[in-house]
Structures are given as C-alpha cells and as structure tokens.
Amino acid sequence: MHVPIVKSILTSNDQIAAENKAVLDQHGVVAVNLMASPGAGKTSLILATARSLPAALRPAVIEGDLASSIDAELMAKNGIPVVQINTGGNCHLDAPMIRSAFPHLPFGEFELLLIENVGNLVCPANFALGAHLALVVASVPEGHDKPYKYPGMFAAADVVVLNKVELKEVFEFDPDYFWRGVQMLKPEAPIFEVSCRTGAGVAEWAAWLAQHVAGVATQNT
Amino acid sequence: MHVPIVKSILTSNDQIAAENKAVLDQHGVVAVNLMASPGAGKTSLILATARSLPAALRPAVIEGDLASSIDAELMAKNGIPVVQINTGGNCHLDAPMIRSAFPHLPFGEFELLLIENVGNLVCPANFALGAHLALVVASVPEGHDKPYKYPGMFAAADVVVLNKVELKEVFEFDPDYFWRGVQMLKPEAPIFEVSCRTGAGVAEWAAWLAQHVAGVATQNT
Numbered sequence: 001m002h003v004p005i006v007k008s009i010l011t012s013n014d015q016i017a018a019e020n021k022a023v024l025d026q027h028g029v030v031a032v033n034l035m036a037s038p039g040a041g042k043t044s045l046i047l048a049t050a051r052s053l054p055a056a057l058r059p060a061v062i063e064g065d066l067a068s069s070i071d072a073e074l075m076a077k078n079g080i081p082v083v084q085i086n087t088g089g090n091c092h093l094d095a096p097m098i099r100s101a102f103p104h105l106p107f108g109e110f111e112l113l114l115i116e117n118v119g120n121l122v123c124p125a126n127f128a129l130g131a132h133l134a135l136v137v138a139s140v141p142e143g144h145d146k147p148y149k150y151p152g153m154f155a156a157a158d159v160v161v162l163n164k165v166e167l168k169e170v171f172e173f174d175p176d177y178f179w180r181g182v183q184m185l186k187p188e189a190p191i192f193e194v195s196c197r198t199g200a201g202v203a204e205w206a207a208w209l210a211q212h213v214a215g216v217a218t219q220n221t
Numbered sequence: 222m223h224v225p226i227v228k229s230i231l232t233s234n235d236q237i238a239a240e241n242k243a244v245l246d247q248h249g250v251v252a253v254n255l256m257a258s259p260g261a262g263k264t265s266l267i268l269a270t271a272r273s274l275p276a277a278l279r280p281a282v283i284e285g286d287l288a289s290s291i292d293a294e295l296m297a298k299n300g301i302p303v304v305q306i307n308t309g310g311n312c313h314l315d316a317p318m319i320r321s322a323f324p325h326l327p328f329g330e331f332e333l334l335l336i337e338n339v340g341n342l343v344c345p346a347n348f349a350l351g352a353h354l355a356l357v358v359a360s361v362p363e364g365h366d367k368p369y370k371y372p373g374m375f376a377a378a379d380v381v382v383l384n385k386v387e388l389k390e391v392f393e394f395d396p397d398y399f400w401r402g403v404q405m406l407k408p409e410a411p412i413f414e415v416s417c418r419t420g421a422g423v424a425e426w427a428a429w430l431a432q433h434v435a436g437v438a439t440q441n442t
Contacts, residue, residue, distance in 0.1 A: 037258050037259040037260060037340070037363075038258040038342045038363055038367055038370065038371060039258060039360075039362060039363025039364045039367060065370055066343065066370060066371055066372065066373065067369070067370065067372050068366075068369045068370050070366050070369060070370065089343075089373055091312065091341070091343035091344050118343065119258070119342065119370070119371070120312070120341060120342070120343055120344075121259045121340065121341070122287065122310075122312035122339065122341055122344070123312050123341075123343070123344065139260075139362065141260060141360065141362035141363075141385065141388075142258075142259055142260025142362075143260045145289075145291050146259055146260060148288070148289045148291060149259065149286055149287060149288065149289050149291065149340070150259060150287055150288075150340070151287065151288050152287065152310055164362065167362075167388075167391075170388075
C-alpha cells in the first residue's frame with residue numbers, strides 16, 4: 001500500500017502558492033517573503049523600509065508568528081495595513097495561511113506586500129507562499145558562519161540583507177567570510193548591509209527594492 | 222482507514238529518548254539539551270562553561286547542525302570530546318540521532334554531556350532526546366519579546382540563560398519584560414544572565430550547573 005502523504009502536502013502547498021501569486025498579480029501587488037532567525041530584525045527592517053520607499057509604492061504587511069500580535073500592533077501604530085497570522089505553534093507560514101489572510105487585506109490601496117515569516121532559519125525556506133521575492137535577513141550578532149550552517153535558507157534567497165552592521169567590530173564579524181558563504185550558495189543574490197537602528201544603508205536597499213518591484217510589475221502588465 | 226503516522230513517530234522518539242536516558246544514567250552521565258536561535262551563543266556558552274566547571278566534572282559535546290562541522294572543530298581544538306551530527310536539513314535533533322552518536326563517545330571519561338541542538342526556537346522543543354535538563358539560551362540582540370513570540374520553547378525550558386548582556390543598553394533591552402515572559406511560561410525555571418564575551422555571570426551559571434548535575438547523579442545512584 002502506497003501512502004504519499006508528504007508529497008501530497010507539498011504539491012498542494014505549491015498549487016495554492018501559485019494561486020496566491022495569480023491573485024497578487026491581478027491586483028498589481030508584488031509580495032516579498034521575509035525570512036530570518038528570531039530577532040534578526042525583520043520587523044525593524046519592514047518599518048525602516050516602509051519609511052524609505054517612494055510615496056507611490058504603498059506597503060501592506062502580513063505578520064506570521066507562533067503566537068502574539070506584538071509586531072502587527074507596531075505596524076498598525078505606524079499606519080501600515082496589517083494582517084496577523086498566528087500559526088499556533090507551526091514553525092513556518094504556508095500558502096493556505098497566506099490565502100486566508102487575503103480577504104482581510106485592502107487590495108487597491110497598496111502595491112507591495114511584505115510577509116514576515118516565523119523567525120526560523122530552517123523550515124520557512126521549504127514552503128512557497130506565492131511571493132515574488134525571497135528575502136533573507138541576517139544580522140551581525142548571529143555570527144558570520146550562518147550561511148555555512150544554514151545553507152538551505154541562503155540557497156533559497158533571492159536577496160540578502162545583513163542587519164546590525166554597526167556591531168561588526170564588537171562581534172569580530174568577518175563580512176568577507178559571510179558573503180563568500182552566501183555567494184557559494186546563491187551567486188546571483190544581491191547583498192545589502194544595513195543598520196535599522198542607525199539607518200545606514202536602508203535608502204540603498206529601499207531604492208533597489210522599489211526598482212525590483214517596478215520591474216516585476218512591468219512584467220505582469 | 223486509520224493511519225496514525227505522526228503519533229507513531231513521536232511515540233517512537235519518546236521511547237528511544239527514554240532508552241538514551243537509561244544508557245546515560247548507567248554511565249553516570251548527566252545530559253543537557255541546549256536549544257536557542259541561530260547565533261544566540263550556544264557554542265560560546267559551552268566553551269565558557271567548560272572552562273568554569275570544577276575539574277571533577279568533565280564535559281563531552283554532541284554538536285547538531287544542518288550541515289558543516291565548524292562548531293565540532295572548535296570543541297576538538299579546545300580538547301573537549303565531541304561528536305558531530307549533521308541532520309541533513311532536518312530542523313532539530315531527535316532521539317535516534319543521539320543514540321547513533323553514543324558509540325562514538327568516550328563513556329567513562331566524562332560526566333556531563335552538552336548536546337547543542339540545531340539553532341531553532343521552535344522545532345527542537347517538540348523532540349525529547351533523553352537529556353536530563355533542557356537549557357534555553359536567549360541573547361540580548363534578539364530582543365526582549367522572544368518569550369512572548371516563541372512560548373513553546375520557553376515553556377519547555379528547565380533553565381534559561383540570557384547571553385550578551387553587555388549589550389542591553391545598545392538594544393534597549395528590558396530585562397523585566399523578558400523575565401516576566403519567561404516566568405509566565407515556566408515560573409520555576411532558574412534564570413542566569415551572562416556574557417560569554419566578557420565572562421560576566423559565567424561562574425555563577427557553571428556553579429549552578431555543577432550543583433544540579435551532582436543532584437541528578439545522586440538521585441541515580
């Protein structure tokens with residue numbers, strides 16, 4: 001007897017992810033799947049990016065957390081449309097969760113959807129959501145060896161942002177070693193160094209993102 | 222038709238975990254399951270702890286990583302017996318993996334087994350290994366909201382160590398908010414604040430650990 005359960009689940013997730021992407025395209029929305037360790041600064045990067053985007057590119061956010069709505073409340077306080085998904089202990093978002101958030105989003109009032117995945121450098125990489133761009137956020141205090149230890153996540157990245165760069169000396173962080181690791185896994189991924197706390201590098205990153213979003217939007221029309 | 226696959230896997234893991242614990246008890250070894258986010262400082266804490274333990278309490282280490290043997294090489298360089306487990310993409314260690322490491326450990330030459338789990342604040346909490354103590358390591362740069370966002374992990378902790386405490390001011394880290402979150406989930410868990418970089422607090426933590434190990438060892442004889 002053959003019971004192909006895992007395959008079915010993944011196939012079904014991929015199928016719903018494709019449907020999610022079609023819905024987003026239809027509404028002229030480009031979506032970014034933000035993945036990172038707990039505390040790397042996904043929420044801070046979303047807030048800093050939102051402040052630096054051109055006015056014509058309005059963001060909305062989906063917050064994925066095991067529990068709590070701490071980040072979503074922060075988004076709402078900053079005037080960003082937001083939907084909270086509590087995964088109930090699940091270690092990653094999946095495509096059906098994103099689909100269930102769509103009816104709560106103000107489509108027509110935003111062009112960029114930033115999806116903050118559960119803080120986890122392993123599992124989220126294995127579940128497509130229907131996003132157009134996979135962003136991996138790393139941070140200096142985590143150490144420069146992360147690409148070597150979590151290769152699956154960095155191999156899944158379309159772009160990498162390194163946060164908290166003002167602490168490189170404190171943590172004896174070797175950027176060359178870090179970037180060599182990333183490039184070994186994903187040679188074509190653009191790389192940005194930022195500090196959400198000081199604001200360094202955020203404008204460059206936001207400018208690239210805005211340009212990338214415009215490129216995807218043009219392809220879809 | 223009833224196909225209770227998940228239940229079988231968990232039951233089997235729990236059973237092998239119990240067998241692992243019996244093997245450890247037989248050899249007079251107390252095991253600690255170290256769980257944390259990527260880059261919280263598990264490896265640094267193991268090295269700092271090993272240096273601060275009484276000479277009669279000899280450590281050995283099992284390193285769990287998706288890939289690479291960076292941490293295991295560091296242990297070996299420091300003269301600590303070590304076995305590397307590569308999970309091949311799996312987001313946590315499990316009891317069968319620990320069992321498979323046992324034949325490679327020099328039983329009789331150590332009393333304390335420090336098991337460094339995969340960096341992940343979600344999945345490792347759900348898989349018993351056969352350890353006597355669950356240690357959750359958090360770190361200041363991750364932010365003071367982690368217990369609220371990852372309650373399952375902190376609820377599983379027997380003891381919590383907060384690392385990188387010298388950076389509290391830089392990150393506007395509110396220790397009261399952090400500890401209230403931990404105590405809400407695990408009121409009886411002892412809490413230690415350390416800096417593996419400066420050495421602050423490590424002696425107190427290592428003294429507590431040595432005393433706890435002696436207590437477990439006495440119960441088992």
